[in-house]
Amino acid sequence: MTTAVAQDKPAPTPTNKRRPLTRFQQYSQIGATVVLLVIMLVVGSVLYPNFTSGQAVLDLFSKNSFLIVLAIGMTFVILTGGIDLSVGAVMALGTVVAATLLREGWPAPVVIPVVLLVGGGLGFLVGLMIHHFKIQPFIATLAAMFLARGLCLVITDRSIAIDNSFFQSMNLAHIDLWETTTTNARGRTRVSEIYTTPAVLIALAVLVIAFVVLHYTRFGRTVYALGGGEASTNLMGLSVARTKIAVYTISGLCAGLAGILFSFYTASGDPVAGIGYELNAIAAVVIGGTLLAGGSGYVLGSLLGVLTLGVIYAYKEFDGDLNTGWTRVMIGVLVLFFIVLQRILIRRRR
Amino acid sequence: MKALTSNRLVWPALVLVALLVANVVANPTFFQVSILDGNLFGAPIDILRRAAPIILVALGMTLVIATRGIDLSVGAVAAISGSWASMYIIDSGDRGSVRVVLTAVGVALLMALVAGAWNGFLVSVLGIQPIVATLVLMTAGRGLAQVITGEKILYPDNSPAYKLIGGGYWLSVPFSIIIAGLIFAGTALLTRRTALGTLIESVGVNPEASRLAGIRSRSIIWIVYIFAGLCAGLAGLMLTSNSTSADPNSIGLFIELDAILAVVIGGTSLAGGRFSLAGTLIGAFIIETMDNFIVIAVSPRTTDVFKACVVIVVCILQSPQAREKISALFRRGKGGGPTPGATADPGTAAGTTPPPATAGQPAAAVGATPTLTRSTGTRTS
Numbered sequence: 001m002t003t004a005v006a007q008d009k010p011a012p013t014p015t016n017k018r019r020p021l022t023r024f025q026q027y028s029q030i031g032a033t034v035v036l037l038v039i040m041l042v043v044g045s046v047l048y049p050n051f052t053s054g055q056a057v058l059d060l061f062s063k064n065s066f067l068i069v070l071a072i073g074m075t076f077v078i079l080t081g082g083i084d085l086s087v088g089a090v091m092a093l094g095t096v097v098a099a100t101l102l103r104e105g106w107p108a109p110v111v112i113p114v115v116l117l118v119g120g121g122l123g124f125l126v127g128l129m130i131h132h133f134k135i136q137p138f139i140a141t142l143a144a145m146f147l148a149r150g151l152c153l154v155i156t157d158r159s160i161a162i163d164n165s166f167f168q169s170m171n172l173a174h175i176d177l178w179e180t181t182t183t184n185a186r187g188r189t190r191v192s193e194i195y196t197t198p199a200v201l202i203a204l205a206v207l208v209i210a211f212v213v214l215h216y217t218r219f220g221r222t223v224y225a226l227g228g229g230e231a232s233t234n235l236m237g238l239s240v241a242r243t244k245i246a247v248y249t250i251s252g253l254c255a256g257l258a259g260i261l262f263s264f265y266t267a268s269g270d271p272v273a274g275i276g277y278e279l280n281a282i283a284a285v286v287i288g289g290t291l292l293a294g295g296s297g298y299v300l301g302s303l304l305g306v307l308t309l310g311v312i313y314a315y316k317e318f319d320g321d322l323n324t325g326w327t328r329v330m331i332g333v334l335v336l337f338f339i340v341l342q343r344i345l346i347r348r349r350r
Numbered sequence: 351m352k353a354l355t356s357n358r359l360v361w362p363a364l365v366l367v368a369l370l371v372a373n374v375v376a377n378p379t380f381f382q383v384s385i386l387d388g389n390l391f392g393a394p395i396d397i398l399r400r401a402a403p404i405i406l407v408a409l410g411m412t413l414v415i416a417t418r419g420i421d422l423s424v425g426a427v428a429a430i431s432g433s434w435a436s437m438y439i440i441d442s443g444d445r446g447s448v449r450v451v452l453t454a455v456g457v458a459l460l461m462a463l464v465a466g467a468w469n470g471f472l473v474s475v476l477g478i479q480p481i482v483a484t485l486v487l488m489t490a491g492r493g494l495a496q497v498i499t500g501e502k503i504l505y506p507d508n509s510p511a512y513k514l515i516g517g518g519y520w521l522s523v524p525f526s527i528i529i530a531g532l533i534f535a536g537t538a539l540l541t542r543r544t545a546l547g548t549l550i551e552s553v554g555v556n557p558e559a560s561r562l563a564g565i566r567s568r569s570i571i572w573i574v575y576i577f578a579g580l581c582a583g584l585a586g587l588m589l590t591s592n593s594t595s596a597d598p599n600s601i602g603l604f605i606e607l608d609a610i611l612a613v614v615i616g617g618t619s620l621a622g623g624r625f626s627l628a629g630t631l632i633g634a635f636i637i638e639t640m641d642n643f644i645v646i647a648v649s650p651r652t653t654d655v656f657k658a659c660v661v662i663v664v665c666i667l668q669s670p671q672a673r674e675k676i677s678a679l680f681r682r683g684k685g686g687g688p689t690p691g692a693t694a695d696p697g698t699a700a701g702t703t704p705p706p707a708t709a710g711q712p713a714a715a716v717g718a719t720p721t722l723t724r725s726t727g728t729r730t731s
Contacts (some may be wrong), residue, residue, distance in 0.1 A: 063566070083481070127705035131670055132671065133665070134671055138420070138481070139610070139665055140665070142607055143658045143661045146655075147659075149654050150652065150654025150655030150656070153652075153654060154655060232352070285513070286482070292482050293479065293483075323500065324496055324501055325492075325496030325497035325501065326497060328492055329490045329493040331489050331490070332486050332487065332488075332489040332491075335482075335485060335486050339414060339482050339483070340476065343476055
């Protein structure tokens, strides 16, 4: 038995020929994303009036604050070479748990930690399953997705409105940034405040924390190492088990937080919220230049990815005649473009 | 007994039997099949008919997974073909015409074939990871279906020929299950009675080595994705025909997940290199029995939780780690020494351990570990 294992151990090494990307290659992907985002914004401002007005750009953030948080969690998982298909469902579970507990009269400061605990706990269990039973991340998170979605439907089969004062105030809160004068079609000028929402600040805070953790801590470096190769990480004496379980816990935690932000945004708990959000989160991470094979990428890129998706949805909002199908086709084309780009970069490196 | 416990089909088959028994306990008339207007009716027939699309999709998925790939786009392909056929039949003005329906089916299947070929191109020629390559069509495909129908829900009703595909009867048996059965039999013959199955498995074990051995691994990969696309397209036709409605947002939604679960439950390793069509069939029936499992669940809403639990249990039971732990548990419980050849079955291990058993055990371990190391290899490469 032991000899058999010893003979088989070196097997993955020959397939594992990847060398780290050079700085230029890493930045060229992010650069492509930035260029694309700018082009899309310019095209939008040519086609539709007010497309790049201050408020419209800030709305890109506030309408997608939960997607930013989901994409951050997904970045951790994808950097280790895994994938998490459960985030959309866990987010929905978060909104439902929050709405149900608030309806029962629980205070908001208790509900929010409970929701985070549910998300993180589910992620922790998934991580245990993936690490200890060697179940593929794909299947384990798929099961978690069914579980979370099913639990949502067990709790409630319809949307629950939230009338808690704290959640309501978060829904309505505007943080004014600066004043602006706009001129409408009839030539009237109007002074209005450019504002953002607390959810955006929370999402950006999470982004900063994730950035620091990934780039300036031992844990962050282990995450990158794990994406480079599990066997070599182990040989370096880094804790594979702890890191692997931790990234899924982080992803679950982020999904729970996204659930809270989503219930701020909609002031309700919806069991069918976020269907397909796992795809959007993955797409955002890919567009943001993270290698799906793991080991290379930036969490700031994922923010750019979310904004790119946001611009595509903004096209649809500004143009009422546009078929919803085209937004999906565009996202698909973008994902294709970036994975082919990744492929070319990897080819050239060999 | 040993042969029985080591067979990979035993656990899924037991789960299926347990599900059916639970159904019968909750509803004694479960197995009753009656004949109405010369056609068969009853819960088992219902399960058979509804399982047909999942069987088809899972069949294609089995071969794709055997090459160490995965196809996430099957639901979207089903949506494209289903919407296009419905659109064509409604626009033709003559819904009853068999020729119109045949054209619609033909063109829809051609689209599915093109979709499969596209996936195959990305995977085999460009060398993109399958999960990523098929993700593109998964997101874009449903969008295309929406564009085809103009964001409307179509109702291709009043077309007997189209209705036959998914909801009709032929020789008093549901037509969809006949199609699925024929395709299943054809695939089983092609893969198990010719070298094709072995070639697919060898590509799954190591594409590069297979290529060096003279196997055209590129064409094989291409073929399995095209086959998966065709199966998905046909499943889309069945789904829209059965419900006489085509909503691009919901045709075959999550069918890729159901199909992958069916394959995994059936004992086909996601690491590729080995597949079991019979296992997939059992897996598909398990999924469909669970979906129609209103009787035992408190309400139909709990189906997803139940499904998740079954998936987790089956996956853990099939993982080599869990098997090792279970057999270790048996060893400790017996109070015996740490015999390396001890099996999960205390009956055989208790006697004088016969030499073939000890020889067979490391062989089984060798068989189990490569899948393990390989699975980590695929993720990182």
